[in-house]
Amino acid sequence: MEQRAEPRRRGRPRGANRDDTKARILEAAAAEFGERGYEAASIRSIARRAQVDPSLVHHYFDDKSALVAEVVAVPLRPDRIVQGALDGPVEELGARLLRAVLAAWDNPKVRPAATTALRSVIGQGPAARMLREFLRREIMLRLATRLGDAGDAELRAELAASQVVGVIMVRYVLAFEPIASLPEDEIVARVAPALQWHLTGTGPILDSALAQAQNSAHDE
Known part of the structure; x- marks a missing residue:
């Protein structure tokens, strides 16, 4: 019997998955910014690359500016x-x-x-x-x-x-x-x-x- 793929979860992750999810979002953001630049990259495109819902990106990061600060590892906004x-x-x-x-x-x-x-x-x-x-x-x-x-x-x-x-x-x-x-x-x-x-x-x-x-x- 063919197994159905588990649907992508929305909202806040649980347990040990939190760190993995945040790291995956940051990796996707770095790739999107690198390929498309800051202007063209969007929360939706980053979420799509990270294979998460856009609301999950917003859960960890206020906006694209916050993502940039994390990607370049600068504690400065x-x-x-x-x-x-x-x-x-x-x-x-x-x-x-x-x-x-x-x-x-x-x-x-x-x-x-x-x-x-x-x-x-x-x-x-x-x-x-x-x-x-x-x-x-x-x-x-x-x-x-x-x-x-x-x-x-x-x-x-x-x-x-x-x-x-x-x-x-x-x-x-x-x-x-x-x-x-x-x-x-x-x-x-x-x-x-x-x-x-x-x-x-x-x-x-x-x-x-x-x-x-x-x-x-x-x-x-």
């Missing part, structure tokens, strides 16, 4: 850091964003894995592509959305991100002194005004040529 910084007056966004990033990277439990992930971003291959898409989708576009309907919102967000990444590289990856040992408050005091300028066009203009160009553009 850049999307949550940015989302926390976005809450509050936009006029203070630069300082909030920079403080949040510095606080995360100053955590000794986070920094080694985060440094490895950052180096991966500037490399080649599927992992680098996945991380770049993730950062653009979950950080750049969130920042741009917060900046409103300005036609150059994405450009502003990318310029601001370039400032933050530059600080991270010099302070934590290259560990150049004196920035590597500079107190957080001093870094914020020196960098946040430029960061805020990129984000909103407010704050001190550091280059007289840029100021002249801005005034000319407004006069047209």
Whole structure:
């Protein structure tokens, strides 16, 4: 007599199967991100590859961002850091964003894995592509959305991100002194005004040529 295949179980797994199921989901996520990139991969496609119900993926992971953090083994959620910084007056966004990033990277439990992930971003291959898409989708576009309907919102967000990444590289990856040992408050005091300028066009203009160009553009 032909035996019928056991139906795929929905919901929460029981007993020792939990660790195996989570590992299978992570393996499937890594494969999906590698083949399709962060944008194209979906919870459903990951669940299909892992041969589990999509609700089971959500049981272990809140969303795709959580899956990325687990796949690259970084105890850091850049999307949550940015989302926390976005809450509050936009006029203070630069300082909030920079403080949040510095606080995360100053955590000794986070920094080694985060440094490895950052180096991966500037490399080649599927992992680098996945991380770049993730950062653009979950950080750049969130920042741009917060900046409103300005036609150059994405450009502003990318310029601001370039400032933050530059600080991270010099302070934590290259560990150049004196920035590597500079107190957080001093870094914020020196960098946040430029960061805020990129984000909103407010704050001190550091280059007289840029100021002249801005005034000319407004006069047209």
